[in-house]
Each structure stands twice: as structure tokens, then as C-alpha cells.
Amino acid sequence: MLRHKMPAQAPEERITNFREVALGFTPELALAESERCLNCKAAPCMQGCPVGVHIPLFISRVREGDLDSAAKVLLADNNLPAVCGRVCPQENQCEKYCIRREKLGGSVAIGSLERFVADHANEKGIAPVAPERGSARVAVVGTGPASLSCAADLAKAGVAVVMFEALHKAGGVLVYGIPEFRLPKTVVAKEVEKLVALGVEIRTDMVVGKTVLLDELLAEYDAVFVGTGAGLPSFLHIKGENLGGVSSANEFLTRVNLMKAYEKDAVTPVQRGRNVVVVGAGNVAMDAARTARRLGAEVTLVYRRSRAEMPARAEEIGHAEEEGIRFELLTNPVEILGENGAVSGMRCIRMELGEPDASGRRRPVPVAGSEFDIACDEVIVALGTTPNPIIKRSFPALATTPKGTIVADENGKTSVERLYTGGDAMTGAATVILAMGAGKRSAHAIARELKAAGKL
Numbered sequence: 001m002l003r004h005k006m007p008a009q010a011p012e013e014r015i016t017n018f019r020e021v022a023l024g025f026t027p028e029l030a031l032a033e034s035e036r037c038l039n040c041k042a043a044p045c046m047q048g049c050p051v052g053v054h055i056p057l058f059i060s061r062v063r064e065g066d067l068d069s070a071a072k073v074l075l076a077d078n079n080l081p082a083v084c085g086r087v088c089p090q091e092n093q094c095e096k097y098c099i100r101r102e103k104l105g106g107s108v109a110i111g112s113l114e115r116f117v118a119d120h121a122n123e124k125g126i127a128p129v130a131p132e133r134g135s136a137r138v139a140v141v142g143t144g145p146a147s148l149s150c151a152a153d154l155a156k157a158g159v160a161v162v163m164f165e166a167l168h169k170a171g172g173v174l175v176y177g178i179p180e181f182r183l184p185k186t187v188v189a190k191e192v193e194k195l196v197a198l199g200v201e202i203r204t205d206m207v208v209g210k211t212v213l214l215d216e217l218l219a220e221y222d223a224v225f226v227g228t229g230a231g232l233p234s235f236l237h238i239k240g241e242n243l244g245g246v247s248s249a250n251e252f253l254t255r256v257n258l259m260k261a262y263e264k265d266a267v268t269p270v271q272r273g274r275n276v277v278v279v280g281a282g283n284v285a286m287d288a289a290r291t292a293r294r295l296g297a298e299v300t301l302v303y304r305r306s307r308a309e310m311p312a313r314a315e316e317i318g319h320a321e322e323e324g325i326r327f328e329l330l331t332n333p334v335e336i337l338g339e340n341g342a343v344s345g346m347r348c349i350r351m352e353l354g355e356p357d358a359s360g361r362r363r364p365v366p367v368a369g370s371e372f373d374i375a376c377d378e379v380i381v382a383l384g385t386t387p388n389p390i391i392k393r394s395f396p397a398l399a400t401t402p403k404g405t406i407v408a409d410e411n412g413k414t415s416v417e418r419l420y421t422g423g424d425a426m427t428g429a430a431t432v433i434l435a436m437g438a439g440k441r442s443a444h445a446i447a448r449e450l451k452a453a454g455k456l
Contacts, residue, residue, distance in 0.1 A: 016294070079194075
């Protein structure tokens with residue numbers, strides 16, 4: 001039996017709106033897909049799940065028609081299942097280890113089933129119940145996936161949790177970095193509401209390191225978790241990068257997603273180029289390119305390696321191609337061209353792949369004499385991110401690496417007593433689910449420490 005494909009908006013329709021592209025399983029499709037699960041005793045799929053969801057059990061509940069029970073199985077381990085069902089790279093995690101993957105019609109669509117069950121839970125209001133609290137109080141810095149996961153598990157353990165968010169809406173990268181058509185803000189809001197129902201307090205417009213200092217939090221709380229992510233963008237460092245019409249993907253997506261700059265009369269404007277070049281080939285680059293397309297632009301994506309090395313999910317690459325985004329592969333920018341202080345084009349050079357570099361990918365090498373120009377009036381740079389240095393600058397005692405990530409052990413324990421971290425702040429830019437796994441580990445380590453101190 002072949003894997004069932006999730007319905008989606010047609011490309012010609014979806015490029016005109018910001019509604020969700022993937023439409024979700026119907027009950028009939030979910031049942032049919034759940035019947036493909038072999039309910040393996042060894043459950044190899046679980047070894048690929050960073051948060052330890054009992055995958056065969058929740059799928060068996062779907063097969064039995066008991067969606068409430070399936071939701072409770074999911075929520076026992078995953079604090080953000082409606083998010084994970086939409087944006088996690090299941091093909092490289094749980095589905096990678098599915099026995100059906102190679103010869104039995106393809107892996108079970110675990111992510112699609114997770115989304116189906118999580119949406120059912122949100123519709124019916126199924127959520128964890130808050131336990132009685134002990135005397136322990138923990139501050140959580142940031143409200144991205146690592147922080148949300150950490151806060152939820154601490155609250156379930158009876159800890160009073162206060163979260164500090166720099167922006168005006170909770171969710172971190174889930175709300176400002178991922179487009180509406182991949183992850184609707186209403187979905188994130190419902191996941192955040194579950195935390196509030198557990199007793200978690202969220203304070204927005206609080207910049208830790210400016211509005212409040214880390215040492216002040218350590219003095220007031222029994223422990224502090226830092227999950228500030230990696231929001232500092234990298235740039236090309238080429239001539240013309242300071243022209244009007246050049247932005248990082250972070251800035252572009254934040255303006256469009258969180259501040260609704262795509263609206264005609266938005267208070268926060270956004271560059272509306274007719275011919276946009278996006279530099280990069282990760283998931284953020286795809287998000288920026290597909291967002292610009294929905295704003296009415298013709299979009300070219302420039303990447304210095306070949307398609308085989310593109311780090312974005314295959315699904316996102318495929319969607320981008322369906323939506324008419326043009327790929328200029330084995331191509332590297334050398335200069336951004338301008339007229340009257342604004343972008344007028346990009347000069348590029350062709351590349352060829354040489355020997356593998358430290359990442360294991362073949363190193364791109366310029367082809368002499370192959371320069372050419374691409375006409376454009378906007379450039380969006382999506383070359384990765386590093387942690388914002390504000391935490392380190394305001395708290396020098398915290399050990400960090402040369403790349404700015406926070407030094408910590410496998411449980412997120414840092415060089416400072418009672419201070420923990422996890423997610424992109426510790427590892428550099430990675431996936432939502434890996435950040436969530438790190439948040440869970442830190443929550444469990446903090447809870448053990450609090451119990452040992454008699455506060456839980």
C-alpha cells in the first residue's frame with residue numbers, strides 16, 4: 001500500500017494568498033494512513049524523534065478511531081505537536097527509520113498524522129492539566145521552541161514559570177520566522193495558550209540584557225533557562241550590500257509575518273520588489289522566496305552549490321519550484337549593482353564543485369570569466385544566523401564559543417550555576433524539534449536540581 005499524500009492548494013492559487021499550503025488529512029485519509037503502520041515492537045521510528053513520542057501507540061489509537069486518546073499520547077511527550085506536524089523534517093527523523101520506507105510503499109506519514117491528531121486536540125481543547133505547584137520559580141528567556149518546551153515540562157513538574165519575550169508576541173521564530181502559509185499564527189497561539197493554562201506567565205516587550213539583566217533573574221529565580229535562539233543574520237560582505245532594497249531574510253520575514261507588512265496599508269512597510277533575488281538555499285531562503293512570490297514578485301534563488309547540496313527540505317524545494325521560483329544553481333554573487341542608491345541588479349559568477357570542505361560537501365570554486373548579471377530591484381540574504389550577542393555582552397561570566405553559541409553540557413547546564421540553555425542559542429541554527437528536545441532535557445535537569453534542593 002502506497003503512502004497517502006496530503007492534499008494541498010494548487011500552485012497557481014496559493015501564490016495569490018498566505019493561507020496554509022498543505023490542507024491536512026481528512027479523517028478518511030488519516031485512517032487509511034494509520035492502517036499502514038506495522039506497529040513494530042522495536043519501534044525504530046522512535047529513535048528518530050528528539051522528544052520521544054510513542055509513535056506506534058498514537059497511530060494505533062488513530063486506527064482504533066480514538067482520537068482523544070491519540071492526542072493524549074502525543075501531548076505526553078510533545079508540547080507543540082501541531083507545530084511539529086507542520087514544520088519538522090520528519091523525512092530525516094522518525095520517518096527515516098520507518099520499516100516501510102524502502103520497499104513497502106514509503107514511510108508511514110507520521111508528520112501528517114501528528115498534525116491531524118494535534119489539530120483535533122486543539123479543536124476539542126485537549127491539553128495537559130496543571131499540577132499543584134511547589135515553591136520553585138524558574139525564569140525562561142525567550143519564547144521560541146526550546147523555551148516553550150522547557151517551560152511546559154517545568155510547569156507539568158509543578159514549577160512556577162515566568163517567560164520573558166523581547167517582541168510583542170510569544171512564539172519566537174515560530175511566529176516571526178516561519179511564513180503563515182507553512183505555520184499559521186493561530187496554530188502557534190493555541191500551543192502558547194496551553195502553556196498559559198498550565199500556569200506559565202509570559203511577559204512580552206522584555207529584552208533580557210537591556211530591560212532586565214540576567215544576573216537580576218538569577219537573583220530572583222531558582223534557575224534560569226536561556227533559549228534566545230540564533231537571530232543575528234549573516235551577510236555576503238560584497239560591494240553594494242548597503243544599497244536600498246537589500247535586507248536579511250530575518251528582517252524581511254519578521255516584517256511580513258509578525259508585523260503584517262504584507263497588508264496594503266500596514267504601519268510597518270516592506271520592500272515590494274518586482275524582481276527579487278534570494279541568496280541561499282536553506283529553509284529560510286525558501287520561506288523568503290515563497291513569501292516574496294506571494295507579494296507579487298518574480299523570484300530568482302541564487303545558490304553556489306548544486307541541487308544535491310541544497311539544505312532545505314525536499315518538500316519546500318518542490319513547492320518553491322511549483323510556485324514559479326527560478327533556481328540559479330552553481331552561482332555566487334560577487335557584487336550588488338545599484339542606481340541612485342537602490343538595487344538595480346546582481347553580478348554573479350558561475351561555480352563548479354571541487355573537493356569536499358569541512359562540512360563534507362564539495363567546495364564551490366569560481367569558473368574564471370563566467371561573470372553575468374541578473375536584473376533585480378530587491379535582494380534578500382538568507383545565509384544562516386548566529387546567536388545575538390546581547391546576552392553575552394550583558395553577562396560576561398557566561399562562557400561562549402567563538403561563534404557566539406553558549407557553552408553547555410548535554411543537559412544545557414552552562415558555566416554559571418543555576419543557568420541553563422538549549423536550542424539554537426547553544427547549537428547554532430537548527431530545527432524546531434531539535435530545539436524542543438534540548439528544552440526538554442534542560443527542564444528535566446532543572447527539575448532534578450530543584451527536587452534535590454527540596455523545592456519540588
